[in-house]
Each structure stands twice: as C-alpha cells, then as structure tokens.
Amino acid sequence: MELLERAPVELKNAFLRVLGSLGVPEGMLAILSAVLIIGTVIGVFLGLFALMSVMERKILARVQNRYGPNRAGPFGLFQPVADGIKMLTKEDLVPRAADKVVHFLAPVVMMVPALLVLAILPYGRDMVPVELESGILFFFAVGAGTEVAIFMAGWASNNKYSVLGAMRAIAQMISYEIPLVISAVTAAMIAGSLSPSVIVAAQGGFAAGFLPHWFVTTPWGFTAALLFYIGALAESNRSPFDLPEGESELVAGHLTEYSGFKYATFFMAEYIGMFAICGMFVTLFLGGWQAPLPFLTVVPSWIWFFGKVCFVAFTMVWVRATLPRLRVDHLLAFAWKFLLPMSFAAFLSAACWHYAGRGPAAWFLSLVVVGIPYLVLGLSFTSRFSVSRRTYLFSE
Amino acid sequence: MNFPGIGLLKGFVVTARNFLGSYVEKDRLTTRQYPEERPKLPENSRSFPFLVFDGEDPEAGMRCVACKICEKECPPQCIYIIQDRDAAGKPLKRPRIFDIDISVCMSCQICVEVCPFESIRMDTDYELSSFDRFGSLVLDKSKLLKSNAYYHGIHPTEASETDARIEADRKKKEAAAAAKAEAARKATAEKAAKAAHPPEETK
Secondary structure (H helix, E strand, C coil): CHHHHHHHHHHHHHHHHHHHHCCCCHHHHHHHHHHHHHHHHHHHHHHHHHHHHHHHHHHHHHHCCCCCCCCCCHHHCCHHHHHHHHHHHCCCCCCCCCCHHHHHHHHHHHHHHHHHHHHHCCCCCCCCCCCCCCHHHHHHHHHCHHHHHHHHHHHHCCCHHHHHHHHHHHHHHHHHHHHHHHHHHHHHHHHCCCCHHHHHHHCCCEECCCEECCHHHCHHHHHHHHHHHHHHHHHCCCCCCCHHHCHHHHCCHHHCCCCHHHHHHHHHHHHHHHHHHHHHHHHHHCCCCCCCCHHHHHCCHHHHHHHHHHHHHHHHHHHHHHCCCCCHHHHHHHHHHHHHHHHHHHHHHHHHHHHCCCCHHHHHHHHHHHHHHHHHHHHHHHCCCCCCCCCCCCCC | CCCCCHHHHHHHHHHHHHHHHHHHCHHHCCCCCCCCCCCCCCCCCCCCEEEEECCCCCCCCECCCCCCHHHHHCCCCCEEEEEEECCCCCEEEEEEEEEEECCCCCCCCHHHHHCCCCCEEECCCCCCCCCCCCHHHEECHHHHEEEHHHHHHHCHHHHHHHHHHHHHHHHHHHHHHHHHHHHHHHHHHHHHHHHHCCCCCCC
16 A cells, blocks of 8 residues: 555656666756656546546436436447547637637637646645645636636637627636635635645644544635635536536637637636646645545545545536526626625634634634624525515416 | 525435436436337337238239329329339239339328228338438338238237238138129029020910
8 A cells, every 4th residue: 555655656766767777867857757747647637537528428417317428438438539539620610800819829828727737736645746835826826827818719709709708707707716715715824834735734634533634624614615616616617607608698608719629628628627626625625635534544645635636526517417507697796795705704714713722612613703604694695585486477 | 584505405415316316216217228228119100111922922922913002192202103014015913113212201101091902011110221312212122022921020910900801802702703603603504494494485
C-alpha cells in the first residue's frame, strides 16, 4: 500500500533515472520531469472528461428510467471515442460576419485557465504540481479567465443569441464569483493559509477516533461548502445555472456559431473546469486527499482525492437531473439576496467558531450564527412563493 | 410553513429513487433493446403483401391467376402485373411479371380483401431497410412468392380459415360437378328410355 501511495512519484523518478543513466543532461531532466507531471495531470483530467461525458448521459438516463448509451463498446464506454471522431470530422464553420481571429482564439482562451488551475490542486500526500503559497488566490484569479473566453466567443460570433448568452454568462459568473470566493475564504481563514496543501493538512486527523476533521463537518463549513457548491455549479455553467446556453431560449448561447473541434474544445474546457472546481471543493471542505475513516488511510491518498472528485461530479449530475433551469431574474436575485448574505453569515460563523475555541460551544455558537440568517432569508424567499392548490375556472 | 430547502431535498429523493430503482426493478426500464430483444408481434400485425403458393414449387403452386383485381384496386398503385402467354400467344392463368413497390405500398390490405383466389396476403417482416433506394424496394415475383407453410407460420388462425375456405370451395365445386355429371347422366338415360319406349299419345 505504501508502494501504491508513492507509485506515481516513484514511477516518474525511475523513468528519469533511466534517462539520466542513458546520458540525458541534468537540465533536460528537470524539463522532462515538469513535462511528465503536466502530461500526467492533463491526461488524467482528459480521461476523467471522457468518462464523465458518457457517465453523465448514463446517470441522467437512469434517473429517467432509460438505459443511456450502451452500444459503443462494453456498457457504451467507448462512446467518447465515437463522439470524438464525430467532432473531429465535422466541418469547422466560421460565420462570414464573425471576427475571425477572436472567434478562433475563444476556445483556446477557454482552455488555458481550465488547465492552469489544475496546477495548484493537491492530488495526494506530497503530490502538488506547483506548491504555491497563495494557491487559492491563483485558482480564482486564473479561473476568472473563462469569463473573458465566453464573452469573446459570444461577441466574435456576431450572432444575437451568442451575445445574449455571453452577456448572461458574464452577469451570472460575476454574481456567483462573490459568494464562491467568500465561502472559500472561510476555509482559508480557519486553516490560516491560502496554500491548498496547508488547508488539506489542517483537515487531517480524527475527532473521537472516527470523525474526520473535515471543514464540512462544522456548521460554518457545511454552510460554506453548500454555498461554494452552488457557486461552483454557476461558475461551471451547469444546470440549474446553465442559462448562458439555455437551448430553449438562446439556441446554444455562446456556442451557437461553433462546430466541430472548436465546439469540442469548449465542451472539454467546461468539463475540465468543472473537475477543477470539484477538486477545489474537495480540497477546501471535504478534506482533500484525507481518508474519511482511520482504518481507510491505507488506501492511497490520490485515490481518495479522485474518488471524492468523482463523487462531487456525480452529485452535480444528480442536481442536473433534478432541478429545472432558473429564470434570469431569479438567478441574480438568488445570488445577491440569498447567497451573498449567507456567505457573510458563514464568514462570521467561522470567525465565531475560531474565537470560541473550536470546541462544542463554538460548534453550537457557529450553528446559531449561520442558522438564524438561513431561516430568515429562506422564509423571506419561500413565503413569497406560496404553493397552493390550483383552481380551474372552467373545467371543474 | 415548510422549513426552507425541504422542497429541494424532496426533489433529490425522487430522482435518487428513480436512479437506484432503475437498477433494481427491471420493469421500470421500458426501453426494448431492439436487435437483441425482439418484440412479440400480435398475430394480426402486417407489413407488406406477399404471394402464397401451395406445395413445393413456387411457380407450379402459385395461386395467383393474374386477374389484376388487386392491381386495379390498389390505392397507391404499387402493384404491376403482366399476364403470362404461351408460345402461341394465348393468355395463361398466371402472371409473367408481378412487382410490388414497397416504398409506395401503404399496407392497407385492400389487395388481400379483394383477391378472389386467396393468393395475396400480408407479411409480418419489417426489417426491409436497404442501401439501394429504388431497386431493392421493388419486390419481384421471386421475392414475393412464399409458401403456404410460411403463411401458417406467421398468421396461423387466418391461414387455417383460408385453407378451410379453399377446401370448402373445392368440395362445393366437386359436388356441383358431380351433380352436373349426375344430371347429365340422368338426362342421357331418360333420352335413351324415351327412344326405346316412345310415349303414348294422350288425349
């Protein structure tokens, strides 16, 4: 098990040693080492993307009591290969009136932040591609680049649906970035660092021998995790916040004028971005690569990390299967009138938890600090939409 | 008043129940996995017409006599018949060409209803797709002719009724022929008797 824990790093080192004994210069080896890490991370996430694209369809199908894709390969697992071939062989259309350079650049610009943010996630014990002191800051700063890409795509297409979709995307992403970042800050505040590795380390150990010290087990952490999760759904343009590409009203939003491999690149960047933000969610609140129970620590840490990421991605599909798309004004009202005050409450609650000594009393205090705003805001929201039995004027 | 958020949780429970239930209860999944799992067609299902023949040889046992009633009645006019002729040019009671264009046929079964010789019937084969738009969808006589045994296989009840009717017709015809023969025999006998004993004149 110890061997498996170190396997990815040891494999890389062994490979580099072999190359070194073959007379590859030292400077070359350092570059090769970086390339190997980058290649592995990108490869793993592309694999996850391929798996996700078919599993999402299968899960949605099962929720709707269908089989889902099961024709290509065993259990339809080769579906991504078929999709990829289809996407690659499609015609790449560029509208005549489009801004051709920006239209071409948009998918590339979309891909860059999605891949860059993968660098700072701790994938396992001592397995961080780039050990950055302010990793959380880097994640959100670079991650905001996707908004530029989406707006570039919408603007360059010179299509009213594209522009509408892009404008919705900007409104949505800017609104949801605030609760997202504030709820992330709570975790950084309690861990006392912006470094993802330190935040994960702060969630290690077990209370009473079996309860993990994950932030999600505390009232402020649970609230912040929910807020972060909702913000993450909106940031990755996933249902129920998929308004930018709401096909019932906007054709496909900013993707309307994209086809072939450019469309696939957008799709890929969106999914990799989704996995990245799932990874950030796991790092901040679900204990990163820490095992959930003491006796499970024998399982390699990177398996725990990717297991948790896949679980969070599964819940995102579950959410997609359950909730209908929001209306634009509801979307923004929800962000500004509910998520933002709640994220301040979570922030305050985390502070209370810290200064009350992080014990049972602190637990209770932070629950009250976060519970009262929730009830007040929640009731003020739900009381306006009273559900009553529908009465028919003429048919009964 | 409900606790805020309960409605959302209820929704998640519903989808989770459907998700897990689809793995446990097989009758939740209504999709039929077509090429592996074929539907059991009802006996009266029909696709396109075919021609029935009796016995082993399709040409010899062909019931069709090229009367062209089906051709005339066919609403979309998808049937094309040319009567066969012998070397002397005398029309024969069988078709030389019998084509049905199943890309035109609308499966109305009118040809079956009008056929006085129980010759044309509806098939149940529905896997007729082809790469050729025109040629392979026009079925000629060799493709249309199918045995009576095949007919019994796809429509047992209807085929038995048809056989019973043909048998009854045949018996009736035989009886009529026998009666006619009997009458003819009687007539000749009476004539002979009359010739032997001329009837006395009555006053």
